[in-house]
Amino acid sequence: MPPMELTIEKLIYGGEGLAHHDGSTVFVPFVLPAERIAAAPVEQKKKFVRARVERVLEASSERITPFCPHFAICGGCDYQHIPYEAQLEFKSGILRETLRRLGKIDWTGPITLHASPPLGYRNRAQWRIRPLDSGKPALGIGYFRANSTALCPVEDCRILSPLLLKTLLALRGALASGSLPRELREIEAFVDAEDSRILLTASFAGFPPRPTDLAEKVRGSVPGLESLVFYDASHDRMELFGPGYLNYAVGGRSYRVGHFSFFQVNKFLVEELARAVGDGETRGETALDLFAGVGLFSLPLAERFKHVIAVEENPAAARDLEANARGNGAIEVRATGVERFLKQFKETPDFVVVDPPREGVPRAALERFVQLSPPHISYVSCEPPTLARDLVLLLESRYEISEIHLFDLFPQTFHMEAVIHLHRRR
Numbered sequence: 001m002p003p004m005e006l007t008i009e010k011l012i013y014g015g016e017g018l019a020h021h022d023g024s025t026v027f028v029p030f031v032l033p034a035e036r037i038a039a040a041p042v043e044q045k046k047k048f049v050r051a052r053v054e055r056v057l058e059a060s061s062e063r064i065t066p067f068c069p070h071f072a073i074c075g076g077c078d079y080q081h082i083p084y085e086a087q088l089e090f091k092s093g094i095l096r097e098t099l100r101r102l103g104k105i106d107w108t109g110p111i112t113l114h115a116s117p118p119l120g121y122r123n124r125a126q127w128r129i130r131p132l133d134s135g136k137p138a139l140g141i142g143y144f145r146a147n148s149t150a151l152c153p154v155e156d157c158r159i160l161s162p163l164l165l166k167t168l169l170a171l172r173g174a175l176a177s178g179s180l181p182r183e184l185r186e187i188e189a190f191v192d193a194e195d196s197r198i199l200l201t202a203s204f205a206g207f208p209p210r211p212t213d214l215a216e217k218v219r220g221s222v223p224g225l226e227s228l229v230f231y232d233a234s235h236d237r238m239e240l241f242g243p244g245y246l247n248y249a250v251g252g253r254s255y256r257v258g259h260f261s262f263f264q265v266n267k268f269l270v271e272e273l274a275r276a277v278g279d280g281e282t283r284g285e286t287a288l289d290l291f292a293g294v295g296l297f298s299l300p301l302a303e304r305f306k307h308v309i310a311v312e313e314n315p316a317a318a319r320d321l322e323a324n325a326r327g328n329g330a331i332e333v334r335a336t337g338v339e340r341f342l343k344q345f346k347e348t349p350d351f352v353v354v355d356p357p358r359e360g361v362p363r364a365a366l367e368r369f370v371q372l373s374p375p376h377i378s379y380v381s382c383e384p385p386t387l388a389r390d391l392v393l394l395l396e397s398r399y400e401i402s403e404i405h406l407f408d409l410f411p412q413t414f415h416m417e418a419v420i421h422l423h424r425r426r
Contacts, residue, residue: 003040008035013414026051036058037056066081074146077413088113088115094414105395114406116408123267125188159412171221179217181208184203187203190257190263193250198222198226202229202231204232207237207239214230251271253299253300255295255324256323285350286349288311290352298321298324309331311336313338342365347372351377352374377399
């Protein structure tokens with residue numbers, strides 16, 4: 001298929017622009033609405049085409065020069081060509097349109113935007129490690145290229161916290177010098193709220209023969225290393241060097257977060273998110289925190305409800321949740337799946353927080369949830385399409401949306417976090 005001249009109609013969820021050409025819908029990344037471009041097809045299906053920009057024929061007045069030399073090669077960022085304030089407005093419009101298109105939810109009220117500093121915000125990173133060249137022994141570190149499993153080695157990443165960036169560069173140097181083994185495949189790093197201590201989880205294709213010696217090498221290279229795990233999934237082997245967790249401070253509270261537990265990635269908005277999800281006006285006897293993680297929302301809820309039941313299935317996160325709830329008589333931890341828990345739960349709680357993974361709430365759990373009929377719900381979502389799907393059932397079951405918040409936890413990317421407050425109609 002020859003190159004196409006397109007006019008971009010709008011941005012859609014996923015980071016692409018939408019256009020039409022010869023009866024087909026065309027998706028193109030790294031563009032802006034109203035831009036005219038020449039695009040080359042990279043994937044053609046019956047009803048749509050995916051393409052890449054070859055030339056921008058008429059640029060939007062909003063287009064800016066990306067600050068990162070790896071932009072459009074590395075798969076991490078989508079919006080560096082867009083000014084930050086415009087990114088927020090586009091995301092708000094995309095959230096509103098996704099709810100309308102997929103859920104027939106015509107929300108005409110405001111979407112409250114919670115902006116983040118656009119750089120240096122990430123407290124967690126996942127770096128891939130691969131040979132730089134098949135003919136050379138050196139290993140490179142970076143991210144996968146967009147829509148690929150090929151490595152994009154990086155020398156800079158300005159969305160990382162300063163300590164994460166310092167760690168990336170230290171590991172890059174250690175790999176270049178050959179002091180880290182070639183079996184190393186991935187490193188996940190997580191820093192505390194003060195950006196002074198760090199967890200590293202190193203994954204191997206073949207466990208290192210002298211792990212203690214290697215751990216000392218890593219400790220000597222990485223400043224502020226608090227805890228280190230070596231993991232080889234192929235042999236189901238793991239070895240820990242250190243306590244296995246960091247303490248992360250949020251709003252005057254301290255949360256234990258281990259190597260394999262989820263925690264929000266934006267260091268600037270964690271406290272603000274916890275306040276908004278908790279819906280500070282609501283108080284009562286019983287609150288449920290479903291998909292509770294390490295208890296980010298459970299602890300503040302315990303200040304306003306006599307009994308908080310925090311439900312978390314992931315064993316690692318559930319252990320951290322139990323540690324974080326220890327000594328707080330209001331919090332009861334259930335280390336089980338949400339669907340299993342809801343089948344057995346018979347009460348009507350006063351308030352429910354639900355923060356599911358990208359797949360949303362399982363249908364059976366959502367239907368049981370509706371039967372319990374809590375008067376107030378906060379639904380936290382990182383995936384607008386599944387949010388729209390789940391809201392349909394809630395809105396058909398005597399619930400109304402009272403507020404929508406959009407937290408920009410992921411500046412420079414298409415990702416967003418939505419918080420939806422719902423109340424039950426009388």
